[in-house]
Amino acid sequence: xxEERKIKVIIAKPGLDGHDRGAKVVARALRDGGMxxxxxxxxxxxxxxxxxxxxxxxxxVGLSILSGAHLELFPRIVDELKKRGMDDVVLFGGGIIPxxxxxxxxxxxxxxxxxxxxxxxxxxxxxxxxxxxxxATSGS
Amino acid sequence: xxxxxxxDKGRDQxxxxxxxxxxxxxxxxxxxxxxxxxxxxxxxxxxxxxxxxFARTGRAHIVGITGPTGCGKSxxxxxxxxxxxxxxxTVGIVAVDPTSPFSRGAVLGDRIRMxxxxxxxxxxxxxxxxRGALGxxxxxxxxxxxxxDAAHKDVIxxxxxxxxQDEVDVADTAHTAIxxxxxxxxxxxxxxxxxxxxxxxxxxxxxxxxPRADMTARQLAAFLTLGRDEGWEVPVLKTVALKGQGxxxxxxxxxxxxxxxxxxxxxEEARRHRARRQLLALAREELLARTLASAEADGQVxxxxxxxxxxxxxxxxxxxxxxxxxx
Numbered sequence: 001x002x003e004e005r006k007i008k009v010i011i012a013k014p015g016l017d018g019h020d021r022g023a024k025v026v027a028r029a030l031r032d033g034g035m036x037x038x039x040x041x042x043x044x045x046x047x048x049x050x051x052x053x054x055x056x057x058x059x060x061v062g063l064s065i066l067s068g069a070h071l072e073l074f075p076r077i078v079d080e081l082k083k084r085g086m087d088d089v090v091l092f093g094g095g096i097i098p099x100x101x102x103x104x105x106x107x108x109x110x111x112x113x114x115x116x117x118x119x120x121x122x123x124x125x126x127x128x129x130x131x132x133x134x135x136a137t138s139g140s
Numbered sequence: 141x142x143x144x145x146x147x148d149k150g151r152d153q154x155x156x157x158x159x160x161x162x163x164x165x166x167x168x169x170x171x172x173x174x175x176x177x178x179x180x181x182x183x184x185x186x187x188x189x190x191x192x193x194f195a196r197t198g199r200a201h202i203v204g205i206t207g208p209t210g211c212g213k214s215x216x217x218x219x220x221x222x223x224x225x226x227x228x229x230t231v232g233i234v235a236v237d238p239t240s241p242f243s244r245g246a247v248l249g250d251r252i253r254m255x256x257x258x259x260x261x262x263x264x265x266x267x268x269x270x271r272g273a274l275g276x277x278x279x280x281x282x283x284x285x286x287x288x289d290a291a292h293k294d295v296i297x298x299x300x301x302x303x304x305q306d307e308v309d310v311a312d313t314a315h316t317a318i319x320x321x322x323x324x325x326x327x328x329x330x331x332x333x334x335x336x337x338x339x340x341x342x343x344x345x346x347x348x349x350x351p352r353a354d355m356t357a358r359q360l361a362a363f364l365t366l367g368r369d370e371g372w373e374v375p376v377l378k379t380v381a382l383k384g385q386g387x388x389x390x391x392x393x394x395x396x397x398x399x400x401x402x403x404x405x406x407x408e409e410a411r412r413h414r415a416r417r418q419l420l421a422l423a424r425e426e427l428l429a430r431t432l433a434s435a436e437a438d439g440q441v442x443x444x445x446x447x448x449x450x451x452x453x454x455x456x457x458x459x460x461x462x463x464x465x466x467x
Contacts, residue, residue: 005181027247031240031245035245036245036248037247037248038248039247039249039251040251040252040255041251041255045259048259051258052251054173055173055264055265056267057177084170
């Protein structure tokens with residue numbers, strides 16, 4: 001079989017809000033951008049999201065949250081990922097996230113945050129540019 | 141890259157792979173997921189891992205599950221996995237969804253129905269995209285199943301893409317092939333056409349709380365009495381996956397089929413059949429890669445492509461020249 005390297009992205013919805021239209025639109029846009037997107041569905045705990053990223057060996061994890069609990073949940077997700085040796089996963093997020101929370105999320109490792117009105121093209125472009133160039137012999 | 145450098149890189153790869161293989165055998169999930177990615181992406185490390193792990197394979201029972209889009213494959217797999225867990229067995233799940241022929245991307249959504257299993261350490265789920273393969277599975281599905289076997293999974297459940305009539309590759313991958321139908325789907329002519337129903341070791345009518353489930357089950361059973369007689373009578377089971385109904389019976393039927401395969405010698409036969417297929421497929425791939433590597437490097441492929449496009453040479457003759465040139 002020929003080598004075929006795909007960017008593998010998890011799109012997950014942590015917490016209790018059930019509004020997943022945005023997450024699905026982003027999943028679809030990333031698919032159209034040539035990525036392999038694992039969509040987990042709604043109401044995911046931090047453990048479930050990290051475990052999914054581990055089992056799928058994801059390159060990137062995108063979190064969609066509209067409940068306002070991002071400062072509560074995002075750090076726990078980062079912890080759970082670390083616990084599983086997944087520190088090299090690139091994180092991004094979207095939803096209703098106030099400007100003033102951005103620095104804290106950036107410090108946690110969330111390089112991209114996409115609020116309402118973000119264009120899916122921009123998101124796909126960002127994902128492509130920020131995908132880790134993980135070779136076969138690195139990142140174990 | 142010089143010869144020395146390449147040799148060094150080869151050594152590095154082996155060291156990395158040996159370490160990962162050892163960790164996988166110890167039950168390290170990070171090592172398992174890395175090796176699965178190597179295999180899925182066709183890296184040399186994947187091949188090394190497959191070689192190193194072969195001696196540890198051949199233990200798991202592999203169950204293929206196929207059927208049309210929306211028939212409840214993922215839901216049935218989730219409840220079946222729970223049933224196996226209650227019987228003390230570990231479970232690997234490989235769920236395949238289609239790759240877009242246009243963007244080459246994919247949305248893999250089978251985990252949505254399996255969420256509860258994510259926190260169970262005795263279950264490991266991996267999603268795969270078909271990446272252009274047409275038989276209902278991904279190119280590396282067999283290898284991923286083999287690795288999960290080496291990683292001590294007792295039962296491996298393989299979910300195909302939503303299948304129509306012709307996605308029958310799962311019959312080669314699995315020891316037990318389950319084909320799911322829906323109440324009222326198709327008529328008796330559908331049931332006698334060649335294809336997917338023929339590969340079933342067990343037939344399931346899911347969503348059996350809907351009207352016409354009995355009739356569909358009867359039609360399928362009638363079709364089966366006309367079919368192959370190989371010492372195994374294909375059972376037709378009714379399930380309601382969402383409510384967990386009929387799932388214990390399904391797990392029992394799978395165990396009965398396994399016992400039949402063992403006592404009848406079919407398991408051995410299938411093993412030999414698979415060995416032959418694997419050997420020839422890998423040899424074919426290797427030969428092709430070697431032939432094309434030299435022919436592509438010196439531009440012969442492009443020259444022949446041009447010649448065919450200009451109708452100066454026919455494709456059969458060109459292919460013969462390609463192979464002779466490489467030899």
